[in-house]
Amino acid sequence: MYNVEELRREFPILERKIYGRPLVYFDNTATSQTPRSVVDAVESGYCHTKANVHRGVHTLSMEATELQENARKRVREFVNASSTDEIIFTRGTTEALNLVAASWGGTFLHDGDEIILSVMEHHSNIVPWQLLQSRIGFKIRVIPMLPDGSLDMEAFKGLINGRTRLVSVCHASNVLGTVNPIKEIARIAHSHGITVVVDGAQSVPHLKVDVADLDADFYAFSAHKMYGPAGVGVLYGRREILEKMPPYQGGGEMIESVSFAGTTFAELPYKFEAGTPDFIGIAALHKAIDFMERVGIADIALHEHDLLDYTTERMLKEIPGIQIYGTAPGKCAIISFNLAGAHHYDAGMLLDKLGIAVRTGHHCAQPLMDALGVQGVVRASMAAYNTRSECDYFLASLARVAAMLG
Numbered sequence: 001m002y003n004v005e006e007l008r009r010e011f012p013i014l015e016r017k018i019y020g021r022p023l024v025y026f027d028n029t030a031t032s033q034t035p036r037s038v039v040d041a042v043e044s045g046y047c048h049t050k051a052n053v054h055r056g057v058h059t060l061s062m063e064a065t066e067l068q069e070n071a072r073k074r075v076r077e078f079v080n081a082s083s084t085d086e087i088i089f090t091r092g093t094t095e096a097l098n099l100v101a102a103s104w105g106g107t108f109l110h111d112g113d114e115i116i117l118s119v120m121e122h123h124s125n126i127v128p129w130q131l132l133q134s135r136i137g138f139k140i141r142v143i144p145m146l147p148d149g150s151l152d153m154e155a156f157k158g159l160i161n162g163r164t165r166l167v168s169v170c171h172a173s174n175v176l177g178t179v180n181p182i183k184e185i186a187r188i189a190h191s192h193g194i195t196v197v198v199d200g201a202q203s204v205p206h207l208k209v210d211v212a213d214l215d216a217d218f219y220a221f222s223a224h225k226m227y228g229p230a231g232v233g234v235l236y237g238r239r240e241i242l243e244k245m246p247p248y249q250g251g252g253e254m255i256e257s258v259s260f261a262g263t264t265f266a267e268l269p270y271k272f273e274a275g276t277p278d279f280i281g282i283a284a285l286h287k288a289i290d291f292m293e294r295v296g297i298a299d300i301a302l303h304e305h306d307l308l309d310y311t312t313e314r315m316l317k318e319i320p321g322i323q324i325y326g327t328a329p330g331k332c333a334i335i336s337f338n339l340a341g342a343h344h345y346d347a348g349m350l351l352d353k354l355g356i357a358v359r360t361g362h363h364c365a366q367p368l369m370d371a372l373g374v375q376g377v378v379r380a381s382m383a384a385y386n387t388r389s390e391c392d393y394f395l396a397s398l399a400r401v402a403a404m405l406g
């Protein structure tokens with residue numbers, strides 16, 4: 001039995017009051033909250049095992065290294081990669097995607113090539129490619145979406161030609177909640193020899209991700225969106241491809257030997273991990289994965305879908321003139337909307353005064369906002385610890401806000 005009240009007690013922040021009212025945290029897409037076990041791992045890292053990793057023969061350094069490398073094993077198992085050599089720790093999804101663009105793209109893309117992105121990408125899966133494009137000159141083509149916010153797969157197939165080298169898309173949209181058919185995209189792309197990059201920032205917190213089954217070449221995600229600490233992320237990369245890529249950044253830890261005559265680089269995955277990593281955050285990510293698997297990813301998804309369906313249905317019935325963006329079947333628990341005649345920012349401000357945290361704005365997806373014909377939206381997004389009674393309070397508050405602004 002999914003016991004949400006018991007689960008909530010693991011999250012100290014949920015006891016907070018905002019303007020004297022209990023916090024209703026519906027900004028989980030931006031970052032999710034952190035259970036006590038993850039906070040304890042951070043505290044323990046600073047109070048008991050802080051030492052730099054892979055550097056010392058002393059006890060603390062060996063313990064810190066073991067915690068980090070055990071986390072790498074846990075991540076490997078979590079996403080079903082074939083080796084820990086394929087798990088690179090980064091600062092987050094953004095850095096993981098920049099790594100792929102700079103290292104893979106900087107090596108394998110040339111003037112005259114084409115890459116495919118989608119209209120629903122987060123800026124972190126657009127701008128790194130544009131930065132590279134301004135140096136190399138390849139073409140970026142964009143998969144449009146259908147009216148329900150799903151990817152137009154026929155259009156995708158039509159964009160592929162003999163010059164296409166890469167497709168980089170999100171597994172789940174941070175605005176629409178749409179879950180894209182990555183396995184199908186990878187099958188089609190690979191049949192044309194095209195490399196596949198997946199931005200998994202919004203899927204890993206909500207779905208069981210199996211990189212072997214999806215057959216993606218790269219898969220990026222962030223710990224802070226999956227009940228883990230901020231400042232840590234993961235890039236999974238297929239070993240054969242990683243081996244052919246040059247380092248992303250230079251510095252300590254990523255070398256085998258250095259001299260002014262020339263430098264040789266460390267083996268995978270360290271070749272891509274220059275400098276001191278957030279080893280305490282990485283150890284805490286281990287605990288976040290333990291948390292998700294203890295609760296059960298499938299059970300979390302079921303719970304979130306219940307909240308999504310319940311809230312969406314009532315919003316459409318009870319809030320006059322509401323517009324919801326993204327209705328694709330199987331979407332994640334993300335509800336982006338606008339109230340008739342109201343600015344999204346005003347709605348967000350008023351909801352905050354009632355203790356409800358939602359996100360407003362373009363959500364780092366301006367091309368998607370253009371496609372939707374809006375400047376911004378309000379976004380309510382749910383996680384494992386949200387409840388139906390919070391949804392009831394949100395709906396009642398939204399009705400008040402709509403009446404005030406409408």
Ligand code: PMP
Binds near residue numbers: 092094095
């Ligand atoms: N991609 C998507 C789909 C996202 O939602 C986000 C975070 N909003 C990112 C990438 C970037 O993640 P981070 O800021 O953790 O690097």
